[in-house]
Amino acid sequence: MNIELSDLTRRFGRNTAVAGVTLEAGPGVFGLLGPNGAGKTSLLRMLATILPPSSGSLRLLDRDPARPNPRREIRRRLGYLPQNLGYYPSFTVLEFVEYFALLKEIPPARVPKAVATAVERTDLGPKARAKLRTLSGGMLRRVGIAQAIVNDPDLLLLDEPTAGLDPEQRVAFRALMRDLGQTATVIVSTHLVEDVGAACSEVALMSEGRIVFRGTPGELTARGEDHGVGDAPLERGYSAVLQAARA
Amino acid sequence: MTMPDDVDLDRVWTNVAAEVWRRQPRRLERTAARLLKSPGLARALFTTPSLLLPWVIASAVALAAGALAQAGAGQPLVWLIAPAVAAVGIAYAYGPGVDPAWELSCSCAVSDRMVLLTRAVAVFAVNALLGLAASAVALGTRAEADTAQVTFAWLLPMTAICALALAVAVAARSASAGAGAGVAVWIILVLASGAASQSGTPGAVNPHLTAAITDARLYLPYLAAAACCAAVVIFATRPQRGIK
Numbered sequence: 290m291n292i293e294l295s296d297l298t299r300r301f302g303r304n305t306a307v308a309g310v311t312l313e314a315g316p317g318v319f320g321l322l323g324p325n326g327a328g329k330t331s332l333l334r335m336l337a338t339i340l341p342p343s344s345g346s347l348r349l350l351d352r353d354p355a356r357p358n359p360r361r362e363i364r365r366r367l368g369y370l371p372q373n374l375g376y377y378p379s380f381t382v383l384e385f386v387e388y389f390a391l392l393k394e395i396p397p398a399r400v401p402k403a404v405a406t407a408v409e410r411t412d413l414g415p416k417a418r419a420k421l422r423t424l425s426g427g428m429l430r431r432v433g434i435a436q437a438i439v440n441d442p443d444l445l446l447l448d449e450p451t452a453g454l455d456p457e458q459r460v461a462f463r464a465l466m467r468d469l470g471q472t473a474t475v476i477v478s479t480h481l482v483e484d485v486g487a488a489c490s491e492v493a494l495m496s497e498g499r500i501v502f503r504g505t506p507g508e509l510t511a512r513g514e515d516h517g518v519g520d521a522p523l524e525r526g527y528s529a530v531l532q533a534a535r536a
Numbered sequence: 537m538t539m540p541d542d543v544d545l546d547r548v549w550t551n552v553a554a555e556v557w558r559r560q561p562r563r564l565e566r567t568a569a570r571l572l573k574s575p576g577l578a579r580a581l582f583t584t585p586s587l588l589l590p591w592v593i594a595s596a597v598a599l600a601a602g603a604l605a606q607a608g609a610g611q612p613l614v615w616l617i618a619p620a621v622a623a624v625g626i627a628y629a630y631g632p633g634v635d636p637a638w639e640l641s642c643s644c645a646v647s648d649r650m651v652l653l654t655r656a657v658a659v660f661a662v663n664a665l666l667g668l669a670a671s672a673v674a675l676g677t678r679a680e681a682d683t684a685q686v687t688f689a690w691l692l693p694m695t696a697i698c699a700l701a702l703a704v705a706v707a708a709r710s711a712s713a714g715a716g717a718g719v720a721v722w723i724i725l726v727l728a729s730g731a732a733s734q735s736g737t738p739g740a741v742n743p744h745l746t747a748a749i750t751d752a753r754l755y756l757p758y759l760a761a762a763a764c765c766a767a768v769v770i771f772a773t774r775p776q777r778g779i780k
Contacts, residue, residue, distance in 0.1 A: 369643040371639045387579075392644035394574075394576060401555070401557065402554040406550050409549070414553065
């Protein structure tokens with residue numbers, strides 16, 4: 290298993306953002322759904338080894354991220370796209386992706402090929418030498434995805450990856466996620482249930498820091514039959530599970 | 537002309553793009569990469585000059601505070617804490633809200649603290665050289681003597697302590713160990729040189745305590761310590777036999 294969480298909890302003062310999450314995941318695309326404040330981003334940041342858990346156990350890629358050397362090895366094999374991508378405006382696309390390739394300790398001889406592959410996979414070739422400050426929001430999102438996949442990660446964490454992408458780009462990105470999920474564990478946190486339906490083999494729904502549903506997109510859809518609220522079948526399943534959890 | 541069926545055009549194109557887009561690091565960056573044993577650290581050092589601005593500001597503020605305190609009350613206590621103030625300022629400057637890619641950097645294998653430490657050493661070393669040059673040019677008058685004193689009293693110890701911290705961090709492969717060693721040695725130095733001093737400057741707040749920065753006899757040892765630490769870094773990061 291690439292991800293093994295047991296009773297994972299994260300508190301910020303009196304607020305509990307993640308409350309006792311237990312989860313295991315191997316290769317595949319795993320969707321993380323939930324309303325604002327459900328704890329998705331905090332969970333993702335703990336998986337990205339940025340935020341230490343308050344309690345519970347966490348193992349990533351069969352290693353303990355609490356110890357420095359295993360954490361470093363995990364980070365070499367980790368890709369992360371945060372919700373708010375920070376970037377250096379004066380960098381070009383190539384410079385930005387190469388910078389993170391080096392920070393991820395890809396051997397220098399392999400960096401040019403890795404950067405070119407990531408840039409091409411995100412369809413950024415024509416903008417490779419453009420400064421980041423000149424790019425649109427959707428383009429910047431793709432730059433963020435490119436840096437996340439530049440090390441060909443075994444564990445890829447994507448927080449709202451399709452925010453700002455146009456429909457055509459979203460379709461292309463879903464295909465990329467499915468491709469990456471053949472060998473890696475891809476965790477996608479999103480509000481867009483259609484992304485989950487199209488790309489994810491499994492889905493978890495979070496509410497108030499807890500996982501209140503885990504199953505396939507088809508099983509989530511089935512929960513919404515006859516009593517869900519929403520325009521699409523998956524949306525009805527989503528709302529039905531949330532209503533039941535809140536009740 | 538027909539193309540063979542087994543040619544993967546995507547792969548060919550990616551190889552072509554990799555060659556066309558390949559960046560050749562400058563000699564200074566290559567040297568830094570070898571010394572630091574990390575191309576990522578070297579790139580971080582040379583590629584983000586905008587991030588150096590908070591440090592330059594922190595240095596200038598601490599330097600100005602030291603100079604004003606010396607000119608006003610003649611109490612160099614500010615210099616004693618200036619390295620710590622600057623270090624704390626730098627530490628807080630490199631974080632969320634200031635460095636746009638901070639969160640991404642935190643998820644990378646090269647420790648963000650190592651990046652910070654490397655940049656700090658570079659900044660202080662450059663500032664020390666600039667201060668020394670300015671002092672040499674303007675030697676003679678009372679005001680210029682103060683400038684030289686401030687330069688030596690603040691920048692030299694800070695450079696030496698930062699170099700030590702980097703040497704320990706590189707040798708131990710841990711930024712925390714390096715930072716801890718730097719702070720610990722500075723405290724020991726302050727206490728030891730205070731205890732060893734026999735006489736203080738009249739009017740100073742605590743002449744024994746400030747001996748670590750006011751005793752001119754320590755300036756050369758600081759330089760020597762910085763040089764030794766640099767040698768340790770070079771030795772610890774030397775290329776290993778059989779490893780390319």
